[in-house]
Amino acid sequence: MAFWDYANPTRFLRLVQVVLPWLIGFCVLAFAAGLYMAFFTAPEDYQQGNTVRIMYIHVPAAWLCMMCYTVMSISSIGTLVWKHPLADVSAKSAAPIGAAFTFMALVTGSLWGKPMWGTYWVWDARLTSVLVLLIMYLGLMTLWRTMDDPIKAGKSAAILTLVGALNLPIIKFSVDWWNTLHQPASVVRMDGPTIHADILWPLLIMAVAFTLLFFVLHLMAMRNEILRRRVRALRMRAASVSRPGTAAATAQPAE
Amino acid sequence: MELGTHAGFIIASYALCILTVLVLVAWVRIDKANQERALKELAEQGISRARREHESR
Numbered sequence: 001m002a003f004w005d006y007a008n009p010t011r012f013l014r015l016v017q018v019v020l021p022w023l024i025g026f027c028v029l030a031f032a033a034g035l036y037m038a039f040f041t042a043p044e045d046y047q048q049g050n051t052v053r054i055m056y057i058h059v060p061a062a063w064l065c066m067m068c069y070t071v072m073s074i075s076s077i078g079t080l081v082w083k084h085p086l087a088d089v090s091a092k093s094a095a096p097i098g099a100a101f102t103f104m105a106l107v108t109g110s111l112w113g114k115p116m117w118g119t120y121w122v123w124d125a126r127l128t129s130v131l132v133l134l135i136m137y138l139g140l141m142t143l144w145r146t147m148d149d150p151i152k153a154g155k156s157a158a159i160l161t162l163v164g165a166l167n168l169p170i171i172k173f174s175v176d177w178w179n180t181l182h183q184p185a186s187v188v189r190m191d192g193p194t195i196h197a198d199i200l201w202p203l204l205i206m207a208v209a210f211t212l213l214f215f216v217l218h219l220m221a222m223r224n225e226i227l228r229r230r231v232r233a234l235r236m237r238a239a240s241v242s243r244p245g246t247a248a249a250t251a252q253p254a255e
Numbered sequence: 256m257e258l259g260t261h262a263g264f265i266i267a268s269y270a271l272c273i274l275t276v277l278v279l280v281a282w283v284r285i286d287k288a289n290q291e292r293a294l295k296e297l298a299e300q301g302i303s304r305a306r307r308e309h310e311s312r
Contacts, residue, residue: 039256050259054268061272096282100275108268115261213276220283227290230304231297238302 007085009226016219023216030209037202045199054112056202059187060210061104065133066168068098068214072140073165076158086222088154089229091161092144093221097214099137106130117181125174126182129167136164150229 038056045052072094078087109127110120121127140157147153175184186194193200258265297303 044259049261050257050265051261053258053265057268057272097279100279104272104275107271111264111268111271115264217279217283220287224283224286224290227287227294231290231293234294234297234302234304238297238300 009085009089012086013223013226016223020216020219023212023219027209027212027216030205030212034202034206034209037205042199042202048116051112051115052199054108055199056206058105058108058112059203060207061101061108062130063207064210064214065098065102065105065130066171067211068094068101069133069137069161069165069168071218072098072161073168076161079154079158080162088150088158089222089225090218091157092154093225094218095137095141095144097217097221099134099141101210101214102130102134102137106134113181122181124180124182125178126171126180129171129174132167133164133171136160136167140164150232 034056038053042053042056044050072091075087075091075094078084079091106127109130113122114120140160143157143160144153147156172185174180175182187200187203195203294303
């Protein structure tokens with residue numbers, strides 16, 4: 001069976017049923033290892049003390065909020081260019097998860113900023129661009145809810161998502177382009193990480209755990225969205241049978 | 256373990272993340288139950304994908 005065969009929602013649901021228990025298992029193991037290392041093997045930072053432990057959730061949440069938007073952008077291309085039956089389902093399902101990761105990144109960053117910077121919030125380029133990302137997620141979620149027709153909503157949301165993707169390089173390079181209170185990149189750098197291995201490894205394992213959590217939640221949310229579209233299609237069919245000519249059933253993607 | 260003078264900030268950060276993840280998990284589980292219930296109710300009324308596929312043959 002070719003990879004593209006999983007574009008069929010029924011086959012995709014079967015795949016989810018098989019893959020999900022394994023993903024959940026690996027996710028729990030990664031969180032157990034990451035949290036153990038974050039609290040019991042990683043040392044205190046020589047300047048920040050124990051507050052460095054907030055980094056083990058703040059940085060993965062920040063990475064994931066950008067990765068989630070990247071997934072939505074790729075899905076949006078799939079919706080607009082190839083009209084892939086699962087692309088719109090993927091984008092719509094990822095939005096609330098991305099919003100949650102962005103919220104986590106912003107709030108844990110605030111709670112880390114107060115003891116280190118002396119303030120919960122400053123309007124610097126990194127913080128502001130991440131706040132813009134949260135507003136974009138909320139706007140996209142609202143757009144999907146305001147339109148009855150999932151095909152029209154999917155196309156409009158795909159265009160808006162791709163316009164919003166311009167914010168991703170701004171978030172990433174904001175600390176290089178402008179003077180910010182937020183520190184510059186210290187892991188993903190051309191000259192390699194500047195963090196000691198004792199702190200870097202727990203961070204990377206927590207990043208793997210967060211990534212697995214994203215995929216678990218995304219697959220579960222996609223499954224729900226496919227079921228929701230099936231319910232809608234069946235209700236429309238029932239309405240058109242009971243009142244012929246009054247309900248115009250439209251073809252639904254991922255039905 | 257000793258978290259020092261800023262323990263409140265560390266605990267609040269982790270508590271908030273755990274709460275957010277729990278809300279996400281609850282959302283997907285409740286949503287799944289709602290959609291499955293809706294499909295079951297439709298099937299009880301004789302409206303199902305299996306019947307549609309049968310009719311289309």
